[in-house]
Amino acid sequence: MSEPGSPVIAKRSGSKAWQAYRSNPLSVAGLVIVAVIVFMAVFADYLTPFPEHVGPIGDFAAMNMGPSETYRLGTDTMGRDLFTRIIYGYQLSLIMAVVVLAIATPVGVIVGLVAGYKGGWTDYVLMRITDIFLAVPPLVLAMAIMGFLEPTLLNGMLAITAMWWPWYARLIYNVTRAEAQEGYVLAAETVGASTMHIIFREILPNCWPSILTKMTLDVGFVILMASSLSFLGLGVQPPTPDLGSMVAEGAKYMPDAWWLSVWPAIAILIIVLGFNLVGDGLREAFEAES
Amino acid sequence: MSTPILELDNLGKTFEADGHRVVALDGVSLTFNRGECHAIVGESGSGKTTIANLVLGLMPATSGSMRFNGVALPAERTKAHRRAIQLVQQNPLSALNPRRSVGASVRLPLDVHGIGVSRERGARVAGLLEEVGLEADYARRSPRGLSGGQRQRVAIARALACEPELIVLDEPTSALDVLVQARVLQLLQRLRQERGLTYLFITHDLAVVRAIATRVSVFQKGRLVETGPVESIFANPQSAYTRQLIGAIPVVTEEEAKIRNVIRAGTPTPLGTE
Amino acid sequence: MAEPVLTIRDLRLAFGSRRRQTEVLHGISLHVRASEKVALVGESGSGKSVTARLAMGLLQEAPTTHASGSIRFDGIDAIKGGREIARRRGNRVAMIFQDPTSALNPTFKIRGQFREVLRSGNPAISDADADRQAEAALAEVSIPDPKRALDSYAFQLSGGMNQRVMIAMALANRPALLMADEPGTALDVTVQAQTLKLMHELTEKRGTAVLLISHNLGVVREFADRVYVIYRGRIVEHGTTAQLFHEPRHPYTRALLAAIPKISGGGLPDLPERSPDFENPLIVHEGCGEPAGAIA
Numbered sequence: 001m002s003e004p005g006s007p008v009i010a011k012r013s014g015s016k017a018w019q020a021y022r023s024n025p026l027s028v029a030g031l032v033i034v035a036v037i038v039f040m041a042v043f044a045d046y047l048t049p050f051p052e053h054v055g056p057i058g059d060f061a062a063m064n065m066g067p068s069e070t071y072r073l074g075t076d077t078m079g080r081d082l083f084t085r086i087i088y089g090y091q092l093s094l095i096m097a098v099v100v101l102a103i104a105t106p107v108g109v110i111v112g113l114v115a116g117y118k119g120g121w122t123d124y125v126l127m128r129i130t131d132i133f134l135a136v137p138p139l140v141l142a143m144a145i146m147g148f149l150e151p152t153l154l155n156g157m158l159a160i161t162a163m164w165w166p167w168y169a170r171l172i173y174n175v176t177r178a179e180a181q182e183g184y185v186l187a188a189e190t191v192g193a194s195t196m197h198i199i200f201r202e203i204l205p206n207c208w209p210s211i212l213t214k215m216t217l218d219v220g221f222v223i224l225m226a227s228s229l230s231f232l233g234l235g236v237q238p239p240t241p242d243l244g245s246m247v248a249e250g251a252k253y254m255p256d257a258w259w260l261s262v263w264p265a266i267a268i269l270i271i272v273l274g275f276n277l278v279g280d281g282l283r284e285a286f287e288a289e290s
Numbered sequence: 291m292s293t294p295i296l297e298l299d300n301l302g303k304t305f306e307a308d309g310h311r312v313v314a315l316d317g318v319s320l321t322f323n324r325g326e327c328h329a330i331v332g333e334s335g336s337g338k339t340t341i342a343n344l345v346l347g348l349m350p351a352t353s354g355s356m357r358f359n360g361v362a363l364p365a366e367r368t369k370a371h372r373r374a375i376q377l378v379q380q381n382p383l384s385a386l387n388p389r390r391s392v393g394a395s396v397r398l399p400l401d402v403h404g405i406g407v408s409r410e411r412g413a414r415v416a417g418l419l420e421e422v423g424l425e426a427d428y429a430r431r432s433p434r435g436l437s438g439g440q441r442q443r444v445a446i447a448r449a450l451a452c453e454p455e456l457i458v459l460d461e462p463t464s465a466l467d468v469l470v471q472a473r474v475l476q477l478l479q480r481l482r483q484e485r486g487l488t489y490l491f492i493t494h495d496l497a498v499v500r501a502i503a504t505r506v507s508v509f510q511k512g513r514l515v516e517t518g519p520v521e522s523i524f525a526n527p528q529s530a531y532t533r534q535l536i537g538a539i540p541v542v543t544e545e546e547a548k549i550r551n552v553i554r555a556g557t558p559t560p561l562g563t564e
Numbered sequence: 565m566a567e568p569v570l571t572i573r574d575l576r577l578a579f580g581s582r583r584r585q586t587e588v589l590h591g592i593s594l595h596v597r598a599s600e601k602v603a604l605v606g607e608s609g610s611g612k613s614v615t616a617r618l619a620m621g622l623l624q625e626a627p628t629t630h631a632s633g634s635i636r637f638d639g640i641d642a643i644k645g646g647r648e649i650a651r652r653r654g655n656r657v658a659m660i661f662q663d664p665t666s667a668l669n670p671t672f673k674i675r676g677q678f679r680e681v682l683r684s685g686n687p688a689i690s691d692a693d694a695d696r697q698a699e700a701a702l703a704e705v706s707i708p709d710p711k712r713a714l715d716s717y718a719f720q721l722s723g724g725m726n727q728r729v730m731i732a733m734a735l736a737n738r739p740a741l742l743m744a745d746e747p748g749t750a751l752d753v754t755v756q757a758q759t760l761k762l763m764h765e766l767t768e769k770r771g772t773a774v775l776l777i778s779h780n781l782g783v784v785r786e787f788a789d790r791v792y793v794i795y796r797g798r799i800v801e802h803g804t805t806a807q808l809f810h811e812p813r814h815p816y817t818r819a820l821l822a823a824i825p826k827i828s829g830g831g832l833p834d835l836p837e838r839s840p841d842f843e844n845p846l847i848v849h850e851g852c853g854e855p856a857g858a859i860a
Contacts, residue, residue: 182384182387183379183381183384183385183386184384184385184386184387184388184395186348186377186379186385187377187379187385187386187395187445187448188398189348190346190348190372190375190376190377191372191376191398191399191402191448191452192369192372192373192399192402192403192452193398193402194402197398197402201390202387202390205387205389205390206387206388206389208389
C-alpha cells in the first residue's frame with residue numbers, strides 16, 4: 001500500500017468492466033445477437049415482408065409452403081409468412097420479458113433488501129413467504145394460476161411474474177446479508193444515517209451487478225417459460241404470433257411441414273442463447289471489476 | 291485539565307449462545323478525560339471491542355451505565371449522541387462504500403445532521419479532505435483507486451465531518467504498513483491537538499500506545515487489569531499480565547530491548563524512560 | 565561457510581499478456597545456507613510473498629505469469645521443475661503459513677493430517693508408527709496432551725495450539741529448509757512471541773535452515789541471523805541482523821526503522837507526512853541492493 005504521493009488515477013469503474021466484457025468474444029457475440037433481435041422486433045412493421053400476416057388474415061393460396069424465394073422460411077397453415085410471424089413473436093416475447101421483469105425485479109429486490117438488512121421478525125416473515133413460492137415448481141405454479149384465470153396475454157404475464165419475484169428476493173437477501181457485514185454499513189449507522197438511506201443508497205448500489213446479471217439471464221428464461229405456457233395452450237391465444245404456440249401448432253404437421261415448428265424453435269434457441277451469453281459476460285465483467 | 295467526558299460505571303456485557311454464557315465485559319468502571327488519547331489494550335477476548343460497541347450504542351449493556359458529559363447515555367441513542375461519538379474502523383478496505391464516491395461518503399454526516407447549508411457542503415467536504423492530508427479533488431474519486439492509508443484518511447475525514455467530541459479508534463492502523471501507520475498516527479495526533487478531540491484508542495499494539503496514548507487501560511478476559519498514565523504503565527507495570535504484554539513486543543533497538551528485559555524480569559523498578 | 569540450501573538468482577516475475585506486462589519482481593537474488601535463519605522483510609506489495617510462493621513452487625503456472633531467473637533448491641530449479649519441487653517439499657522443504665487455523669483442513673482430525681504428512685516423507689510408515697511419531701512431535705512443541713490433540717479438529721484447538729501443530733507437522737520430516745510466511749501474524753502478541761521462540765529453538769536444535777517472510781522488523785531482529793530488505797520488487801539492502809539494525813544504509817530501511825513506534829518513548833517518529841524521496845524508484849538502486857549474482 002502506498003500513501004499519498006503515489007499518483008493513482010482512479011478510472012471510472014465502468015470502463016474496467018467494459019474492457020473485461022469486450023475481451024470475451026462470446027459475450028460480444030451475445031450482444032450482437034440481442035441487438036439485432038431487439039432492432040428487428042422494434043421495427044418489425046418496416047422490416048418484415050408481410051406485416052399484415054400478424055393477424056388472422058393469410059394467403060390461403062400459399063398455404064403450408066416450404067421455404068422459397070418469396071417466403072424465405074415458408075408459410076404456415078393459413079398461408080402466413082413464417083419469418084414475419086417469428087419477428088412479431090420476438091416482439092411479443094420481449095414485451096413480456098420486459099413487463100415481467102419490470103414488476104418482479106423491484107418487488108423481489110425490495111423484499112430481499114428489507115429482509116436482509118432488518119433481520120429478526122421482518123426477515124423471518126418475508127423470507128418464509130418467499131420460500132413458499134419457491135417450494136412450488138415454477139411451471140406448476142404458473143399452470144395453476146392460468147387454470148384459474150383466463151388464458152390471456154396479461155394473465156400469462158401475471159402468472160410468470162408471481163413465480164419470478166421470489167428468486168430476486170432470495171438472491172438480493174443473500175447479497176444484502178453479506179453487504180450488511182461490511183464496514184461501510186457500520187459507518188453509515190454510526191454516523192446516524194436512516195434505514196432508508198442505508199438500504200437504498202449504500203447497499204442497493206452494491207446489488208446492481210447481481211441484479212443486472214440475473215435480469216439479463218432471465219430475459220431468456222422468461223421467454224422460454226412464456227413459450228412453454230403457450231406451447232401447453234395456457235398462454236397467448238391465436239392469432240397473436242407467439243413462438244411457443246407456433247412450435248406447438250407446427251408439431252402436428254411434423255415431419256412433412258417441418259418448417260412450421262423448426263424455425264420458431266430455432267428462434268427461441270437464438271434469443272435465449274443471446275441473452276445468456278450477455279448475462280454470463282456481464283457476470284464475468286463485474287467480477288473482473290471488483 | 292481533567293474533565294471527564296465519558297464515564298463507565300460497573301459496565302457489563304454477557305452474551306448467551308446455545309445455553310453458554312460468555313462474560314465479555316465484567317463490571318468495568320473507568321473514566322475517560324476530555325482531550326486525552328486513552329488506549330484500551332488487550333488481546334482477543336479481552337473485551338476491548340465490546341467496550342467500543344457499547345460506547346457507540348451498537349448493542350445494549352447487560353448491566354451498569356455510561357455517562358457522557360455527565361449525562362446518562364440512553365440505550366437508544368439520540369441524534370446528538372450519534373453525532374458526538376464517532377468511529378474509525380480497523381479495515382480501511384471495507385469502511386468505504388466501493389460504489390459511492392469519496393465525496394459522497396464524507397458528505398453523508400453533513401446531510402444526516404444538517405451541518406452547514408446544503409450548497410456549501412461540497413466546499414466543506416473539500417476542507418475536510420485537505421485537513422486529513424488529501425487533495426480536494428479526491429472527492430470525485432472512487433475508493434477503489436485509493437491505497438489503504440488514503441482510505442483510512444477518508445474514513446477519518448468522515449468521522450470529523452460530524453464534528454465529534456469523542457472518536458472511537460478501533461485498531462485504526464493495524465491493517466496498514468508501518469510507514470503508512472506512522473503518518474496516520476501523526477495525523478491523528480495533530481487532529482486531537484488542533485480540535486481538542488478525545489480518543490478511545492483500541493489496540494493490541496503496546497508500542498503504538500507508547501507513541502500516541504496519554505493514558506492506558508489494560509484489559510484481560512473482560513476485566514480491567516490496570517489503568518494509568520502511559521509513562522507509569524511502561525515505567526512500572528503493576529500487573530503480571532501487563533508485564534507479559536510488554537515483554538512480548540518485538541522491538542528494534544537495544545534501548546527498547548533493555549527496557550523490555552527489565553519488565554520481563556518482573557521486578558517493578560523506577561526505570562525512567564523519558 | 566555452509567552450502568546454500570536455497571539460492572535465488574535474478575528472479576523476475578511479470579504478469580500480463582505477452583504484449584503488455586507488469587513486472588513485479590525486478591531481479592531478486594538471495595540465498596539461505598544450511599542451518600541459517602534468514603529473513604526477507606518488506607511491506608505489503610513489496611513482492612516478498614510472491615517470492616516465497618515461487619520458491620515453493622506454489623505459484624500457479626498460467627499463461628499470464630512470466631518468471632525468469634533461477635530458484636535452486638537441492639539442485640532442482642523451481643521455476644522449471646515446479647512440480648518436482650512440489651513433490652519433494654514434504655520432506656525437504658516445509659512451509660508455515662500466516663493463519664494456522666485455516667491452513668489445517670477443517671474436515672479431518674489432526675491425526676489423519678499428521679499421518680499424511682509423515683507418509684509423504686516415508687510412504688511405508690505404519691499407522692501405529694506414524695501416530696507414535698506424531699505424539700512425540702506434538703510433545704516436542706509443548707502440546708500438553710498430544711493424544712487428545714491428535715483426536716481433535718483444528719477448530720477445536722486455539723490459534724496458538726494450531727500454530728504449534730503446524731510447526732510440528734512442518735518439522736516432522738526433518739526438512740532442510742523451513743519457509744515461514746508471516747508466522748503467527750493472525751495470533752495474539754503473546755502467543756505469537758511464544759510460537760516464534762518455539763520455532764527458533766526447534767530449528768536451532770535440528771539445524772534446519774529458515775527463510776522467514778515478514779513485515780515486522782521487530783520479529784526479524786529477534787529471529788534472523790541475516791536480513792534482506794525488499795522494496796517494490798527489489799532487494800534494497802541486505803546484511804547481518806546486527807549490521808542492519810545498527811547501521812541501516814539504505815534510506816528506505818532507515819525510514820522503516822524510524823517509523824516503528826518505540827516502547828522506549830520519544831513519541832511519534834518524525835516522518836514527512838508526504839511521500840519520502842525513496843519512493844522514487846529511480847534512486848532505489850543507488851542504495852545497497854545486492855547486485856545480481858553477488859552471492860558468495
